[in-house]
Amino acid sequence: MTRIFAALALACALSSHAWAGAVVSIHDVPSGLEWGIVCGAVIGVFLLLVVASVRSGRESTRGLCALAALTVMVFGIGPALALDSDGTRPDPVLTPGAVRTADRHAICAHATREFRHVTVTEKVAARRAYGIMGEHGGWCGAGGCEIDHRIPLTVGGGNPRGSIANLWPQRADGPFGFHVKDRCEASVGRALCAGRISVEDAQAIFRGDWTVGCAPYLARAPRRAAK
Known part of the structure; x- marks a missing residue:
């Protein structure tokens, strides 16, 4: 079960940022708040798992949980928190740019x-x-x-x-x-x-x-x- 949760956390982390970076369609674009709620819930679950694994002394499980939780926090809080910006510069992942012509x-x-x-x-x-x-x-x-x-x-x-x-x-x-x-x-x-x-x-x-x-x-x- 722990490994399943780990896989879900990693998927949440990677998909939230990478999916937002492939912003090709305008339909069903999730907001940063929505991604934050989903990934925040996953983080909460993993914190509980980390505590439980510490008490049980299962080193491998504890390491896996910690790595997954860290990955979520770094990459998966959602588009709104995935950029270091105050609205002055675009996020290169969310807004890679598009060219009509070079002529x-x-x-x-x-x-x-x-x-x-x-x-x-x-x-x-x-x-x-x-x-x-x-x-x-x-x-x-x-x-x-x-x-x-x-x-x-x-x-x-x-x-x-x-x-x-x-x-x-x-x-x-x-x-x-x-x-x-x-x-x-x-x-x-x-x-x-x-x-x-x-x-x-x-x-x-x-x-x-x-x-x-x-x-x-x-x-x-x-x-x-x-x-």
Whole structure:
């Protein structure tokens, strides 16, 4: 029985984070709270098993329980707790990014509004993936959040229908809110279309830590810029 519980805990741990990382479909995305409840219950069971095994002196069982419980705590508390973020940067597992094209002409010859089709359902799913309930829940706070594209449309980022792989709830408040990222996106987009930066390098700025990659572009970007 103990081994069965161990297998369930490991499955809970691995599936919660890995499943969230394969966020391809917007349907039935579990919230971080839901994963937390499930995996938290498993942890509780294992703590009881650990205590019982200590009293019985069964070393192998105790070690197995401890390892499984630790794995759950590290990897399986759910998407909401699986990232070290305050809404400034996207989680690379939950939001790996998506690219529409790497062709400079295809990017610069079209307005981003032609490809910006994020549905209400997709927005809700993106928030739920991060464990955020409502427009002002979690780190969104009073200022709210924008459902942003990790790789911006201005540099060839994608907006696949029925997918949230490139979407995440970015907060408005703080030194690196979505208004600041909007300015960077516009500045990098101008540099791209002027031939001063390659498409690959432009997209790489946002694949990594955008607050670092955007620094030189924010220094010369106007205070307000359309996304």
